[in-house]
Amino acid sequence: MIFYEQLVLQAQQSFxxxxxxxxxxxxxxxxxxxxxxxxxxxxxxxxxxxxxxxYVVIGGASGLSAAGGGDFYYTDTPSFYENFGKFSEKYGFKGAFAGMQYPFPNRETYWGYLATFLHTTLNAPVRQPYQDLATILQDKDFDIVTTNQDTQFIKEFDETKVSEIQGDHRFFQCSNACTDDVWDATKSIDQMIQAMGDDTQIPTDLIPHCPHCGAEAFPWVRGYGNFLEGKKYQEEYTKISNALLSHQGAKTLFIELGVGRMTPMFIQEPFWTLSYNLPNASYISVNRDNAFLPEQLENKGLAMQNDIAKVLHDVRNQLVEAKNDK
Known part of the structure; x- marks a missing residue:
């Protein structure tokens, strides 16, 4: 098992x-x-x-995207109505994730909604917190591990520096996991959106299927069903594992951004373990709701319970001002 994946497994057992x-x-x-x-x-x-x-390791989770305006997942925010209004008006749910669980009347409507969700995230501009983070990391040696599947990180950073360990909205997989392949979803999503227009369902022949066995496809994202932990998944874990192992002696800063309480096992607790066990490591957590600092890390850590967007913007400004003053 890959190094970082082992840390995640240990944390999952604790969870x-x-x-x-x-x-x-x-x-x-x-x-x-x-x-x-x-x-x-x-x-x-x-x-x-x-x-x-x-060396800096960024751990980015859902709170980071929410801080930049991607706050349509859990409730009826203005961005939710802007992107999913026609579905909310017709079916009454509030929050994009509620739509994922809604019992739509047919697969054509389900895929109309899912295509809308994927199209929304894939075409969203890079949000300000990600831009500020890029400036903060401009002169640093860094790597990123994320549970976000919304492609914000790979829009702003070199993909070789980003490990998407929970999937990516750009790809489909077979719902039966008959193959190790994942394949491009973006063209299919665009076709569905164009064909749907102002309606809430797509033509039946646009429902995506596995090119190998013919089963219905679904996004290569944990949470939709039988998430494929195949070659692509292993590659993502290998990236962050190799990066960490190659920097074991470096003075490393782990920065955790926006980890929710239901997914501490993928970023937060592995970061705690690494920060505690690596002698030259330190740790920062920024979280709007729960910025936890373990007692074992209180002398080498910082927890900021505040708006992530504000914190990153203020740090960016301070670093830029200091650089200009030199």
Whole structure:
């Protein structure tokens, strides 16, 4: 098993054993009781830790995209109505993920909705937090691991630096997992959107199928069904694993951005393990709702419970100003 995947598996076991704790928005890990510094001091600390680091590992989750305006997933925000209004008006659900669970009357409508969802994320502009992050990392050696499937990272960064360990909206897979292949979904999505027009369903012949066995396809994304952990999946884990192993002696800063309480096993807890066990490692968490700092990391970590977009923008500005003053 690949190195980073092993860390995820260990964290998944903890999640299953302590599910009731996680379900309450908590963690079984003992947290620091240190009172956080004022916001301006935290920004200074963030900037200093970044400047001191030889290598940076970004862990980006759903809260990062939500901070930049991709906040249509869970509730009826203005961006939800802008992108999914015709479905909400007809079927009454609120939030894009609620639409994923809705019992549409037929597969043509289901795929009309799914194509709308995928088209929305694939064609969204790069959001400001990602742009600010790119500026922050401009002069650093870095790698990125993400559970986001919305392609924001690969629009802004070299894809060789990004490990998408939970899938990618650009690809389809066989729902029966008859093959190890994933294939391009973007052309099919565009065709569905064009054919649907103002309606809420697509023509039957545009429902995508596996080119090998003929079974219906679905996005190569965990959560739709039998998520394919094949060659593409292994390649994503291999990227981040090789990057980490090749920087074991470096002064490494792990920055966790927007991890939710139901998915701590993919980024948050592996970052805690690495930050604690690597002697030259430090850790930053930025989260609007729950910025946790384990007690074991309180002397080498920083937790900022604040708006991710604001934090990244303020750090960016501070670094740019310092650079211009030199």
């Amino acid at each position: 299953q054993s302590n599910y009731s704790t996680y379900a309450q928005g908590k963690t079984p890990i003992k947290l620091s009781t240190k009172q956080p510094e004022k916001y301006e001091t935290q920004i200074d600390q963030f900037s200093k830790m970044l400047n001191d680091a030889e």
